Amino acid sequence: MWVAPWLWRCRGCGGSLLALTIAALVMVVFALLSFIILRRMWRARVLRRTDELRRDWNALLESLMEGTLPRSPRLWSRIGREVIERILVDRLRVATPSDGPKLLAAIRRCGILDYHIEKLRSGSAWQRVYAASLLGRIGDEIAVPPLCDALIHDRAPAVRTASLKALAVIGSELAVPAVISAASSPPNEPILWLEAAVACVRKPSAFRSVIADGRPDLRALAVRAMAALNAVPDLQLLDGLVFDRDPDVRAQVARALGRCASAAALPLLSTLACDEVWFVRLRAVAAIGELRDVGGLDTLLRCVRDEDQRVRAKAAASLALLGKDSRAVLSELAFGANSGAATRAYIAELSGAGILWDAIESLDSDSPDYSEKLLEQTLQLGFRRELLYALSAHPRSRVRGKIGRLFARNMDSDLRRELTLAAGAAPSAAGRRFARAVLATAGESAPLTGARTEAAVVSRR
Amino acid sequence: LTPLFIIHALLILYFAGAVVGYIILVVASLLSSSRYRTRLRAEALSGFTNANFAPPVTIIAPLYNEPPQSLRETIGGLLDLYYPNFEVIAVNDGGPKSNFESLRATLSLVPVELEPAASPASKPIVGVYRSLIEPRFLFVDKENGGKADALNAGLRFAKAPYFCAVDGDTLLEEDALIRALSQMFDARSTLMGAGGIVRVANGCTFKRGRVAGVNLPRRPVELFQILEYLRGFLLGREGWSSFNGLLIVSGAFGIFSRSLAVEIGGYTPGSLGEDMDLVVRIHRHLRKLNRPYRVIFAADPVAWTEVPSDWASLSRQRRRWQRGLLDTLLVSREVIFNLRYGRIGLIGLPYQLIFEFLSPLAEAAGLAVIVLDLIRGRLGLATWLAILLIMCLTSTVLSLIALLVEEITYRRYQSIRDVAVLSGAAVLEFIAYRPFVQLTRLWGMFEGIIGRPRVWGKIFRLGFHSGHAAGAPVPGGATE
Numbered sequence: 001m002w003v004a005p006w007l008w009r010c011r012g013c014g015g016s017l018l019a020l021t022i023a024a025l026v027m028v029v030f031a032l033l034s035f036i037i038l039r040r041m042w043r044a045r046v047l048r049r050t051d052e053l054r055r056d057w058n059a060l061l062e063s064l065m066e067g068t069l070p071r072s073p074r075l076w077s078r079i080g081r082e083v084i085e086r087i088l089v090d091r092l093r094v095a096t097p098s099d100g101p102k103l104l105a106a107i108r109r110c111g112i113l114d115y116h117i118e119k120l121r122s123g124s125a126w127q128r129v130y131a132a133s134l135l136g137r138i139g140d141e142i143a144v145p146p147l148c149d150a151l152i153h154d155r156a157p158a159v160r161t162a163s164l165k166a167l168a169v170i171g172s173e174l175a176v177p178a179v180i181s182a183a184s185s186p187p188n189e190p191i192l193w194l195e196a197a198v199a200c201v202r203k204p205s206a207f208r209s210v211i212a213d214g215r216p217d218l219r220a221l222a223v224r225a226m227a228a229l230n231a232v233p234d235l236q237l238l239d240g241l242v243f244d245r246d247p248d249v250r251a252q253v254a255r256a257l258g259r260c261a262s263a264a265a266l267p268l269l270s271t272l273a274c275d276e277v278w279f280v281r282l283r284a285v286a287a288i289g290e291l292r293d294v295g296g297l298d299t300l301l302r303c304v305r306d307e308d309q310r311v312r313a314k315a316a317a318s319l320a321l322l323g324k325d326s327r328a329v330l331s332e333l334a335f336g337a338n339s340g341a342a343t344r345a346y347i348a349e350l351s352g353a354g355i356l357w358d359a360i361e362s363l364d365s366d367s368p369d370y371s372e373k374l375l376e377q378t379l380q381l382g383f384r385r386e387l388l389y390a391l392s393a394h395p396r397s398r399v400r401g402k403i404g405r406l407f408a409r410n411m412d413s414d415l416r417r418e419l420t421l422a423a424g425a426a427p428s429a430a431g432r433r434f435a436r437a438v439l440a441t442a443g444e445s446a447p448l449t450g451a452r453t454e455a456a457v458v459s460r461r
Numbered sequence: 462l463t464p465l466f467i468i469h470a471l472l473i474l475y476f477a478g479a480v481v482g483y484i485i486l487v488v489a490s491l492l493s494s495s496r497y498r499t500r501l502r503a504e505a506l507s508g509f510t511n512a513n514f515a516p517p518v519t520i521i522a523p524l525y526n527e528p529p530q531s532l533r534e535t536i537g538g539l540l541d542l543y544y545p546n547f548e549v550i551a552v553n554d555g556g557p558k559s560n561f562e563s564l565r566a567t568l569s570l571v572p573v574e575l576e577p578a579a580s581p582a583s584k585p586i587v588g589v590y591r592s593l594i595e596p597r598f599l600f601v602d603k604e605n606g607g608k609a610d611a612l613n614a615g616l617r618f619a620k621a622p623y624f625c626a627v628d629g630d631t632l633l634e635e636d637a638l639i640r641a642l643s644q645m646f647d648a649r650s651t652l653m654g655a656g657g658i659v660r661v662a663n664g665c666t667f668k669r670g671r672v673a674g675v676n677l678p679r680r681p682v683e684l685f686q687i688l689e690y691l692r693g694f695l696l697g698r699e700g701w702s703s704f705n706g707l708l709i710v711s712g713a714f715g716i717f718s719r720s721l722a723v724e725i726g727g728y729t730p731g732s733l734g735e736d737m738d739l740v741v742r743i744h745r746h747l748r749k750l751n752r753p754y755r756v757i758f759a760a761d762p763v764a765w766t767e768v769p770s771d772w773a774s775l776s777r778q779r780r781r782w783q784r785g786l787l788d789t790l791l792v793s794r795e796v797i798f799n800l801r802y803g804r805i806g807l808i809g810l811p812y813q814l815i816f817e818f819l820s821p822l823a824e825a826a827g828l829a830v831i832v833l834d835l836i837r838g839r840l841g842l843a844t845w846l847a848i849l850l851i852m853c854l855t856s857t858v859l860s861l862i863a864l865l866v867e868e869i870t871y872r873r874y875q876s877i878r879d880v881a882v883l884s885g886a887a888v889l890e891f892i893a894y895r896p897f898v899q900l901t902r903l904w905g906m907f908e909g910i911i912g913r914p915r916v917w918g919k920i921f922r923l924g925f926h927s928g929h930a931a932g933a934p935v936p937g938g939a940t941e
Binding site: 015018019021022025026028029032033035036037039040126129130161189190191192313383385386389390393 | 499500502571572573574576588646647648649650844847848850851854855857858861862864865868869877880884
């Protein structure tokens with residue numbers, strides 16, 4: 001708007017410029033509106049045609065799977081080819097084991113596979129990306145050599161990435177050499193390589209050459225891949241890496257050892273649990289938990305006193321993972337040894353995972369003494385809020401009763417105040433009555449006389 | 462060289478600069494949209510969900526005063542997202558407890574003892590609750606400290622390498638997370654943030670926390686905001702993203718690297734523009750460290766949000782945004798025109814300062830100059846009308862280009878009637894909407910300069926209710 005005075009001084013020239021600008025803008029507005037409307041009409045027409053073709057192809061699908069190719073040129077037009085390609089690839093994704101080979105054969109007969117292999121070799125960059133992605137979704141091993149070729153030799157990073165992802169989907173052992181050699185190609189995102197490696201490699205020894213590489217990031221990646229494989233890691237190979245100079249590699253070694261499912265890994269893990277770097281120790285205690293072998297108990301009990309809070313928490317989590325058999329042992333060591341840190345970490349882990357709520361109930365039946373002791377410790381360690389909530393809201397009256405007795409035994413002024421507040425905020429009327437009854441049994445006046453009866457019943461139990 | 466001539470010349474330069482900026486952004490966004498569509502054609506999202514290494518995500522939803530029914534829809538919608546590995550942390554920022562009772566009953570929340578991480582700092586945590594029936598849900602109750610503080614509290618409990626900040630009045634589309642994260646999957650080591658498009662939910666119908674029918678709202682104030690959002694996201698952010706100069710990832714739906722957010726101290730408590738503030742600090746931090754990175758916008762993952770449905774709420778919101786922008790610019794003043802910060806220091810932030818923050822002032826100055834010229838008789842009425850028409854047409858062209866991008870790419874508005882109504886609104890927007898918005902922004906700027914206290918401001922919302930359109934009255938649903 002401020003342009004006006006200056007333009008106005010130009011008289012004729014300014015006026016013409018204004019008129020021209022307005023005319024141009026009006027034309028642009030109309031062109032845009034027309035384009036939007038015309039495109040909508042064109043799109044409706046294309047969609048109609050596509051729908052017709054889809055209907056025709058669906059009608060012919062059975063015969064196509066039996067080996068008969070339709071001859072109508074309309075069906076083999078560009079849109080027709082795209083339609084059948086989409087139908088077959090989508091069906092392949094949800095095909096039953098008996099239909100899968102038939103659909104794959106139909107894809108080959110229709111020339112879809114050859115067409116995209118050709119596009120992968122000689123198409124434009126985006127055609128190559130699309131071809132690689134589609135070949136991955138089809139999952140035919142015939143496509144593996146051209147995909148490997150694209151992974152190693154294609155000049156466009158997007159195509160190499162798409163090929164790597166496609167090979168990860170196909171998961172063929174034929175791709176192992178290409179995938180292993182692609183580990184060192186800079187454009188590939190490490191996580192994509194990891195996925196491809198895990199999908200294609202069957203034997204951990206295939207990573208030997210990458211592990212021997214001088215670059216620590218590659219070594220760590222290879223060990224991580226080894227850990228993720230659905231095969232027992234090569235202990236001999238990992239043994240040599242326990243003292244690797246790179247902490248990332250050592251951490252990944254701990255992760256891989258956790259997948260060994262063998263007590264033979266425990267000595268190596270115990271060594272790694274003493275590592276100077278916290279996250280190596282963290283991985284080691286997590287791995288001991290994964291092994292679920294009571295042989296790791298001593299190491300874990302040592303680690304619940306670790307200087308790093310994260311390691312302590314993970315050690316407690318691993319202790320909780322050791323399972324039902326180790327509970328008695330744990331109870332003896334954690335409670336008998338009066339290790340506050342261990343007990344707190346253990347209960348915090350149960351609480352943080354939401355297990356404490358369940359644990360209160362489950363422990364009630366299988367080991368009454370342990371349950372009492374755990375509840376006592378829980379209260380002493382300050383986990384009052386959960387117990388207060390469970391007192392009024394736990395579905396089992398037996399558990400509520402047990403907590404009620406615990407509160408009555410340990411009543412002090414703080415607890416009385418919190419319990420009074422909890423009684424007011426309980427989610428149900430029954431919960432409120434019960435909380436007040438506990439207060440009453442501990443000497444506080446209860447506003448509801450009926451609640452006294454319930455408390456008395458509970459205490460008899 | 463009179464002072465008036467200098468003012469005229471400056472304003473002409475300003476106008477020309479703005480037009481050139483818009484043209485560049487439009488071209489860049491068209492190219493970027495086209496590339497993105499081609500990439501989407503080649504990708505199979507289903508393959509991504511099956512991937513073993515799909516990065517875990519923590520969704521953080523700060524809540525304050527959301528209507529209970531709307532809250533259940535939002536949280537239910539978040540928990541039903543199509544993504545293999547995520548958790549949801551809802552943070553009650555000291556809002557009324559009564560609003561959360563129904564959530565507590567629906568999800569069977571029980572208190573748990575969880576030790577929050579020490580960083581970033583937040584107001585004290587009052588309680589943490591975990592759901593007995595939905596292990597992926599955590600509810601954090603804390604003292605009031607504002608949205609940024611609530612997000613920080615959520616960050617303290619987040620475990621995943623990425624977190625997604627979602628507003629309590631926002632609904633995500635079922636595949637929003639996977640579409641946004643699929644971009645990160647290919648470039649995880651360098652991609653530090655991603656934002657999706659935020660669309661206007663007013664007028665739409667909902668079913669179980671999802672948008673079931675996309676319709677236009679009835680109120681003009683909401684209609685104009687649709688155009689504004691389309692323009693801002695499909696042209697502005699898409700364009701900036703293609704230059705890696707994106708400075709705003711909407712607070713309604715943005716995904717960031719958790720470790721990076723913690724590294725820079727999380728959100729700035731008390732900030733009114735916490736979303737932009739975080740992104741600018743990410744840029745600053747990574748530029749300083751000289752680390753390769755990207756912050757991107759993806760127009761495909763969609764979040765639906767309820768925009769103000771009355772002029773008073775709109776005014777409060779825009780004043781807050783303007784003050785948020787001012788805060789961010791003040792905090793980052795050392796970056797502006799600083800070579801060390803590359804395109805962010807030389808283009809991104811200066812653009813925000815000159816063509817965003819100062820635009821209401823420049824337009825007001827332009828108007829004053831015209832009125833002055835009219836009074837002094839230096840300008841004829843016909844010329845004045847012609848200039849007004851040019852400005853109106855320029856604004857219409859920009860809105861229509863945004864509609865065109867919408868039409869050739871994402872096509873959420875299916876009926877031809879909707880497109881016709883939006884085109885009509887594009888013509889009227891310049892006269893019926895823009896002056897009001899610019900005036901409120903000027904007001905916000907003034908408030909910021911005189912240092913009035915920062916307040917979030919109440920916004921009248923009707924919430925999301927299954928079977929109802931947002932913005933349609935629902936008994937007992939409205940909150941202020």
